[in-house]
Amino acid sequence: MNALPNKHDRKRTRLTIIVPKRNMLARKILRIVRMIFARLRNNKFEYMHLSGRHDSEMGIVINSDLSISCNSDDMYGNGKLGSLIKNSLADILSGEVATRFRADLARGKLPINECANCSALISCSISTAIPVEFQGQITSILIENTAKCNLHCLSCNRSAIYKNRDSLVIKNADIDLVRKNCSPFNIKRIQFLNLGEPFASKNIFNLVRTMRLQFPYAQFVSSSNGSLLQGKEKVLAALMMDDLNFTIPGTNQASVERYQIGQNFDLAYRNMCETVRQRNEAADGSTVIIWKYLIFKWNDSDECILEAVRLAHKAGVDILRFVVCLSPIHAISLRYLGRQSLGEKVNSIIGKRHTLELIGHRHFDVYFGLAKPKMAPATGRGGHTDGGRTVERATVA
Numbered sequence: 182m183n184a185l186p187n188k189h190d191r192k193r194t195r196l197t198i199i200v201p202k203r204n205m206l207a208r209k210i211l212r213i214v215r216m217i218f219a220r221l222r223n224n225k226f227e228y229m230h231l232s233g234r235h236d237s238e239m240g241i242v243i244n245s246d247l248s249i250s251c252n253s254d255d256m257y258g259n260g261k262l263g264s265l266i267k268n269s270l271a272d273i274l275s276g277e278v279a280t281r282f283r284a285d286l287a288r289g290k291l292p293i294n295e296c297a298n299c300s301a302l303i304s305c306s307i308s309t310a311i312p313v314e315f316q317g318q319i320t321s322i323l324i325e326n327t328a329k330c331n332l333h334c335l336s337c338n339r340s341a342i343y344k345n346r347d348s349l350v351i352k353n354a355d356i357d358l359v360r361k362n363c364s365p366f367n368i369k370r371i372q373f374l375n376l377g378e379p380f381a382s383k384n385i386f387n388l389v390r391t392m393r394l395q396f397p398y399a400q401f402v403s404s405s406n407g408s409l410l411q412g413k414e415k416v417l418a419a420l421m422m423d424d425l426n427f428t429i430p431g432t433n434q435a436s437v438e439r440y441q442i443g444q445n446f447d448l449a450y451r452n453m454c455e456t457v458r459q460r461n462e463a464a465d466g467s468t469v470i471i472w473k474y475l476i477f478k479w480n481d482s483d484e485c486i487l488e489a490v491r492l493a494h495k496a497g498v499d500i501l502r503f504v505v506c507l508s509p510i511h512a513i514s515l516r517y518l519g520r521q522s523l524g525e526k527v528n529s530i531i532g533k534r535h536t537l538e539l540i541g542h543r544h545f546d547v548y549f550g551l552a553k554p555k556m557a558p559a560t561g562r563g564g565h566t567d568g569g570r571t572v573e574r575a576t577v578a
């Protein structure tokens with residue numbers, strides 16, 4: 182019999198409802214502020230992958246129910262442009278909703294709240310010609326092979342996601358439909374991730390293999406909380422990626438479960454070690470394996486950072502990526518919000534012998550023995566992605 186939830190558990194469960202609602206309110210306000218500023222500065226907007234004329238890092242999303250969203254944070258369905266069940270991807274991107282979104286942006290209006298912090302949104306001067314028609318190019322796409330997840334992260338509104346999907350998994354029978362819709366485009370990057378845990382679906386192997394045959398030279402990326410990435414087919418699917426992220430926000434059970442409610446640190450870490458081992462044993466194992474360590478106020482001490490470096494080294498991952506998270510607000514690490522860059526700080530903790538390449542300020546990569554690793558692309562919410570921003574690098578000899 183399950184034990185009754187204690188006071189601490191009840192508080193954390195409440196937080197999983199409060200935090201996404203608070204994020205939504207913050208977005209609403211930010212959207213209005215951005216539109217006011219755009220008007221004052223005589224600016225308008227363009228959404229990189231919706232216009233179809235840019236090489237964008239993020240991309241249009243194929244959701245688990247085959248609906249298409251314009252952004253990777255579409256928990257409430259506001260960004261849905263259509264469905265592959267009724268129309269082709271090309272038609273959806275030229276269709277009524279997408280055209281209305283582009284027209285709004287070209288007038289300086291942000292069509293939905295999710296635009297407020299979208300990494301694909303660019304501001305341009307009023308004199309820039311922004312086409313309202315879709316220009317035909319897609320270089321990057323996200324495939325949400327499943328919206329299911331075994332965890333309940335603080336910033337992830339699971340009940341809203343489940344309410345907004347007619348199917349929680351891309352069925353085997355629909356995989357070819359996904360491939361066919363993508364095939365007319367010159368897609369350079371496919372990310373198997375969005376608002377679910379990709380390895381919660383056993384279909385992932387068939388999907389990745391089908392897309393790999395269609396796009397042999399595209400960069401494949403996925404991101405997992407680690408706890409379900411086990412078993413032959415799932416590991417094979419994982420090792421078909423160019424970049425594989427394990428999002429494990431801490432070095433022990435107490436630390437990870439403060440953000441990832443339901444996470445089992447030992448299991449996730451063990452699965453990460455095992456995936457590295459199988460990658461190393463595979464004759465053609467070239468997947469870059471990244472441990473993504475989200476920094477919050479409870480896991481930001483020097484001891485925690487050093488322990489993460491030690492465990493990453495022991496696991497044999499190629500990159501330990503520190504990411505300073507700005508959500509939920511009550512969990513922000515104040516130590517890492519100061520003027521000193523994240524890279525300088527981490528470098529001073531892990532020691533002078535590491536080379537440092539300063540690029541940005543919210544991410545910092547520690548490389549283990551990789552002379553020139555391929556860079557993983559950026560991805561969104563706390564759980565999975567890093568929002569298209571730049572990183573700083575340090576190499577551990």
Ligand code: SF4
Binds near residue numbers: 333334406563564
């Ligand atoms: S952020 Fe990712 S791991 Fe966390 S609950 Fe959402 S889908 Fe699951």
